[in-house]
Amino acid sequence: MPDDRSKVTIYDVARRAGVAISTVSRVLNESPDVSTETRKRVTIAIEALNFRPDRRARQLAQQGSPTLAIAIPTLTTPFHTSLLKGIRVHLREKDLDLLLCDLGSRERHVALVQFLQRGAVSGLMLVGLKVTEDIAAELKSMGAAVSIIGYQHGDFDSYWWDDVEGARRAVTHLAGLGHQRIGMIRSSSDSRTQIRRIDGYRAALQAAGIPFRPELIASGHTEKHAGYSEESGYEAMKKLLVLDEPVTAVFCTSDAQAMGAWMALREQGIRVPEDIALVGYDDVKTSRFVGLSSMDQAMQQVGEQAVTRLLDRMSGNLNEPAGSFCHTPELRVRSSSTFRRA
Amino acid sequence: MPDDRSKVTIYDVARRAGVAISTVSRVLNESPDVSTETRKRVTIAIEALNFRPDRRARQLAQQGSPTLAIAIPTLTTPFHTSLLKGIRVHLREKDLDLLLCDLGSRERHVALVQFLQRGAVSGLMLVGLKVTEDIAAELKSMGAAVSIIGYQHGDFDSYWWDDVEGARRAVTHLAGLGHQRIGMIRSSSDSRTQIRRIDGYRAALQAAGIPFRPELIASGHTEKHAGYSEESGYEAMKKLLVLDEPVTAVFCTSDAQAMGAWMALREQGIRVPEDIALVGYDDVKTSRFVGLSSMDQAMQQVGEQAVTRLLDRMSGNLNEPAGSFCHTPELRVRSSSTFRRA
DNA sequence: GTCGTTTCTGGAACCGCTTTCCGTGACAAT
């Protein structure tokens, strides 16, 4: 009743209920061997004192914490938004804490490893991070359940996308509209993802009988801008616009890039899709509302799938070997790519 | 050297360095009374064993954890993106963990309180949450540093915006373009923010000599959509379009709403800004790239300011009474509201 | 009525680290 607070511990509860602390602990952990009678007394005491077990102490004692951590290189992009959305639903039910490790783009490795080594994490989700061998070793030695999103690694549950096929679909779509000069806006990194999307781009061109021209691939490399950002898309588009033979369609490796590109076009009075068609990647929510065609990676579902399986592993219910789940991006056609060329 | 792992404790380090555990602890906590010589030996041992102090044990012992928690009702909107951006920079330097408490929209109160009572948080940022008196009491009793963003409460450091003025500026801008029938798209909630923005809307109309018509205020109330979402903006715009006398400009209380509204307009072949002008709120990053006028709330700066002060409080360097920091949103004019009426 | 079980509970060690309280030896200052 008295909301005095200032550290209500398990001892207070024990005293109040007239039992030993071990008994209180049993009640807390729903141990079967405690009489209904005592359990009730304890429960009432807990209620009355408004007691909540201390997360840290608990974790310390039972070696292994019910904490799920998510490590993301760039948390602050809308790209991960729906992923988190898928995750948080399942998290609410369980009594888990979400620890966020926002790795900067630089020194990701170091930050991550330090984070892990400090322990206190029983489940970890890595998002959009290249898992090098030393990181992999680190992950294994920490003995936590791990799932990797956006990268494929045989030793862990990984969820990834068929980037070749995704790019192929996007570009095939553009070629199908009659475009012959299809540009590509990419990030300047040489990540697996980027390479595969370029492969897909080439494959689609080849299938359509369009020659591949490296000069049609641009990236807006800037010191201060991340490769997938609006700014870089803006820069890249400008590069494409000064070519002798201009492009009539552009495939971008992110929606943000596409937005930036779109702005560059608008500034020059170039219409989308009449003059230039645009297709993005990620299918961010706003794309639907601005009419940007995009590749849907079903982020939310992937998030749900990953977290469900991860929670199973954490609770020890799942012991099968690491799985690899590949999703194929779906094209969402919107107004930015609806105009058919002659 | 051997990466054997499996719990390297402070004892291992002590043994390896040939010192007592208390000395190791002193080194860890940068106590002044330890010779440079010994310090180096210990540091080397730590390095060699790859030892990281256990976060939980540490926190438990030194009563008070270096953990910053952020509670957000709806993490998954781009609205908070730049806020987090401002926060994380400062967080990287310190050795803090970021605990995320994503309150669902429902039962916010319960979720938050439970979260807090489990302790282990020395700093807390509440974002976009109405601080009721019981929550306030809760916050005080937990003895952590608290800062509130997007709401004003005298007992805590709070960072908020002058919503009346923000709305007034937006609408004044529209009136200045010659618009007479200016609609408003709001969320269906009766939050402080909403009420104030309506006040600002009225004030601006009055100043411009335009009569206030309640039927020009619409909200896209839907069971499944949050009030600030694209979907609700879309719905609301549709309502405004079926009015006898249509509006020529719309002020939206979020950029997402504006995006949704814009889509509704596009579907009907209504041009922006020629037929209808649009102004949003929040100045989300993509707004800049799609050309949506908006009210800039300087989220990133607010995030930085708040976290800086919060960290000061957490470290005990700051003891002055709670401050209240009010920011005034700035209008960013873009193409969605550049057309001047006759 | 005694013995073996089962059931419930109390006591105590322990998780990994911090911190306090001496105590000691070394070395410089007086």
Next chain:
DNA sequence: ATTGTCACGGAAAGCGGTTCCAGAAACGAC
């Protein structure tokens, strides 16, 4: 030779729980 730092060791008491072990009570069976 005495007094004072300075740097460190050793031991022990937490922090708030969990968990193992043993003992007490309750129960049924012979």
